[in-house]
Amino acid sequence: MDKLKKQNTRDVKAHLLRDALYLLLFVGVIVVVPLSGAINMPNPASKFSTWQDNIAFVKVRESASSLLASATRNNQTLTFADRATYQRAIEEVYWRHRIWPRENPDPKPSLDAVMSQAQLEKKVDDYLRKSQALEDYFQRPITAGQLQAEMDRMAENTRQPEVLGELFNALGNDPFVIAECLARPALAEGLLTHGAVEQLKQTSQTYNRIVPAAASFILPVISDNPFGCIDNSWTATTSTNAPSDRFDHTVVWTGTEMIVWGGTRDGLFNLSTGGRYRPATDTWIDTSTAGAPFARSGHTAVWTGTEMIVWGGNADNTGGRYNPVTDSWTATSTANAPAGRNSHTAVWTGSQMIVWGGVNFIGLTFNTGGKYNPSTNTWISTTTMNAPATRTGHTAVWTGSEMIIWGGWNGLSSLFNSGGKYNPVTNNWTDTSTSNPPSGRYGHTAVWTGSEMIVWGGGYSGYFNTGAQYDPKRDTWMATSTNNAPSSRTNHTAVWSGNDMIVWGGLGASGVSKTGGRYDLDTNSWTGTSRTHAPSARSGHTAVWSGSEMIVWGGVNNVGNALGDGGRYCGQGTNGDPTP
Structure with missing residues (x-):
């Protein structure tokens, strides 16, 4: 497909150039415009x-x-x-x-x-x-x-x-x-x-005309709604200049933009392209492909405050740092980097990206990881002493001082209801409690509320609509209610809004879904998300919290077709920090 696309691009380019030259020869007036x-x-x-x-670079003379x-x-x-x-x-x-x-x-x-x-x-x-x-x-x-x-x-x-x-x-x-x-x-x-x-x-070495003369414009009125949306409602994201259809991609939120990158069209052909979505103007901007990492899926991405760091995917131990201000890429070092892998996790600590776990191209799972410092472009291995068992399909959150990983499977038959807390300063692991945790699973989600980790959904031979709240200080678990909970599913998304965990989409027994739910931590209760104007059913999509909305994008539908659209779900009244 990529070869065909390149060939088509070359053919179009040749036709454009020939047509331009023939037109110039026909008119007989060639002017190099200063x-x-x-x-x-x-x-x-x-x-x-x-x-x-x-x-x-020539042009026909204009008036x-x-x-x-x-x-x-x-x-x-x-x-x-x-x-x-x-x-x-x-x-x-x-x-x-x-x-x-x-x-x-x-x-x-x-x-x-x-x-x-x-x-x-x-x-x-x-x-x-x-x-x-x-x-x-x-x-x-x-x-x-x-x-x-x-x-x-x-x-x-x-x-x-x-x-x-x-x-x-x-x-x-x-x-x-x-x-x-x-x-x-x-x-x-x-x-x-x-x-x-x-x-x-x-x-083009020149440009001359920018807009018609004597143009008059009227300043439009901006909505005075402080949230810009109506609670529990959906609005489609613009498709103009959006990235191509994909799933198994990554996304980060910068505070003004959602940056989408990588992924796959069909599970075989991976992508090295992306886009930046700005909800303030409802516009997309392409990410540069110059110096970008090789095409990949199953990678991770974190936001540092100035850069998006992409790493791993496929079976690679390479990555790149993308600066949206300059629209430029810088490769991450491979010296002392963890072994190549995909379906691992990554968190940002404030000075380092910690990657952990995952699986390689022959199905070998890992309990190794690395700490990457973008300031020095260097890697330091995480210890394996007391580390959780090798796994993939797990989750990870950053608490402010520790990385908590939980769940997943070993790539064969073992599902885990265990995890670990990793302190990057001391380079030590501590087990999470195995008293009353959710049942073992992978493909679930985890969010950090500021004091607790909430895991939900996932599956293996079946699907779950269960979950639990984990308090790392007390090392205790408390089950989430299943009353009015969304249907059982995996490969869904979840964000923390400040008041609620919002779950949406995913794959269940009846196929992919366009439903979701809002979980209130304080009342241990669920409220369904609106289906009106919601994006089409999907799994393998991404989601971020912007401060007032959950923005979902991409994914794959019931028949395996990748998607290149999304929607914005309004969670008005919440006050949570946006998703980095």
């Missing part, structure tokens, strides 16, 4: 590839009115420097809301410490080139009407109204600036999705 003085671009790259050497350097409204223009300044204001808002895990020992750095001026300018340069490519190669320039509609859509669909309001305010609440610096990048990203055209726009 850089417009109204946009002070950085010096472009001086090297072209072989085919670029043969075909210069003088179409050679505007930027959008104009009542003589209002934006230079490249203006756009870079506004881009910085946008990035400041996103950085302000970026989660800095409380476990991190150092204070949150300033935006200047994580993003250079050159990186800011690169973002502006990128969306301007994409806009130009839409016009040059599709003859579909972004119109004023599209910009207004996109602003209206953002205001109507936002699920982080406070963030969108801050973005508007950072741009002076000027609808022209918002259209150009917030709506245009989103439209350009969503409309320009063809790989061949993406490569062509990167070769």
